[in-house]
Amino acid sequence: MTNSIGIPAQAHGVIALTASACTSCMICVRECPAWCIELESHDEEVTEPGARRPRTVSVLDAFTIDFGLCMYCGICVDLCPFDALAWQPDFDYAAGSPSGLVQGINELESWGKSRE
Amino acid sequence: MGSGNTLDLVNPCPPGYQPSSPRTYVVAADPSLRVQILDIGLACCSLEVGSAITTGLLVDSATVPSPDHGTTILLISGTVTDALAPAVLRAWEQVPEPKAAVSFGACANTGGPYWDAPSVTKGVDQLVPVSVYIPGCPPRPEALIAGLRQLRDEITVN
Numbered sequence: 001m002t003n004s005i006g007i008p009a010q011a012h013g014v015i016a017l018t019a020s021a022c023t024s025c026m027i028c029v030r031e032c033p034a035w036c037i038e039l040e041s042h043d044e045e046v047t048e049p050g051a052r053r054p055r056t057v058s059v060l061d062a063f064t065i066d067f068g069l070c071m072y073c074g075i076c077v078d079l080c081p082f083d084a085l086a087w088q089p090d091f092d093y094a095a096g097s098p099s100g101l102v103q104g105i106n107e108l109e110s111w112g113k114s115r116e
Numbered sequence: 117m118g119s120g121n122t123l124d125l126v127n128p129c130p131p132g133y134q135p136s137s138p139r140t141y142v143v144a145a146d147p148s149l150r151v152q153i154l155d156i157g158l159a160c161c162s163l164e165v166g167s168a169i170t171t172g173l174l175v176d177s178a179t180v181p182s183p184d185h186g187t188t189i190l191l192i193s194g195t196v197t198d199a200l201a202p203a204v205l206r207a208w209e210q211v212p213e214p215k216a217a218v219s220f221g222a223c224a225n226t227g228g229p230y231w232d233a234p235s236v237t238k239g240v241d242q243l244v245p246v247s248v249y250i251p252g253c254p255p256r257p258e259a260l261i262a263g264l265r266q267l268r269d270e271i272t273v274n
Contacts, residue, residue, distance in 0.1 A: 007256070034229050035231075066226075068222060068226040068249065068251060069229075070251070070253060071222060071253040072222075072253040092258075093251060095248070095251070096247065096270065100249070
């Protein structure tokens with residue numbers, strides 16, 4: 001099965017992020033064999049009416065994948081408990097410098113959006 | 117120490133081995149893009165480059181005659197070790213001007229999965245000036261074509 005760009009939909013092209021699903025649990029960062037994922041977050045207290053005490057939630061500040069280092073194994077995609085990471089078949093993101101292969105939340109969230 | 121056990125760091129290839137000379141290809145979907153590829157196939161990435169040829173994304177220039185020779189591209193794919201680095205540098209020096217280097221795959225880009233290995237060069241841009249870094253481990257053959265187009269666009273702009 002191929003999509004509109006002629007590549008199998010499950011191809012290991014690029015890893016896309018759904019930031020709203022990420023809980024900053026750090027499992028992907030710790031399990032990455034290439035150590036190519038960086039994540040920053042901070043904790044906020046959320047007070048809900050009627051609750052006995054405020055809840056503490058992690059808020060995602062930064063999430064980057066260095067596709068210069070990434071070995072495209074998919075361990076992060078497989079282990080994410082909240083399906084915040086997913087493969088997209090895109091391949092056309094060559095860069096003129098190694099730092100151009102480091103992608104943040106905005107780029108990672110854009111993968112796959114154009115074809116939905 | 118017998119001569120069979122010595123490793124010539126300047127020419128690490130086995131005695132009698134002749135590296136293939138650069139071959140000229142044309143991007144099938146974009147015949148104006150004409151590239152000479154000296155493919156230093158050091159790891160699995162070279163299979164993807166071969167796949168670009170066998171699937172027809174790259175075709176032999178003999179079938180598409182063109183007077184324009186353009187820029188000669190040195191495509192470096194695979195894991196470059198420090199022992200092999202002089203051979204890569206020598207290959208770059210032998211490429212005729214005008215020339216550009218393209219790094220194909222994570223190992224050539226940054227060292228990739230071997231970023232912490234003492235014997236692996238952490239990116240071929242330590243050896244030669246790289247114009248385009250193609251991501252992937254390994255990248256698809258289509259990614260090679262996309263990277264070559266990007267390089268052509270940069271050359272055209274400059």
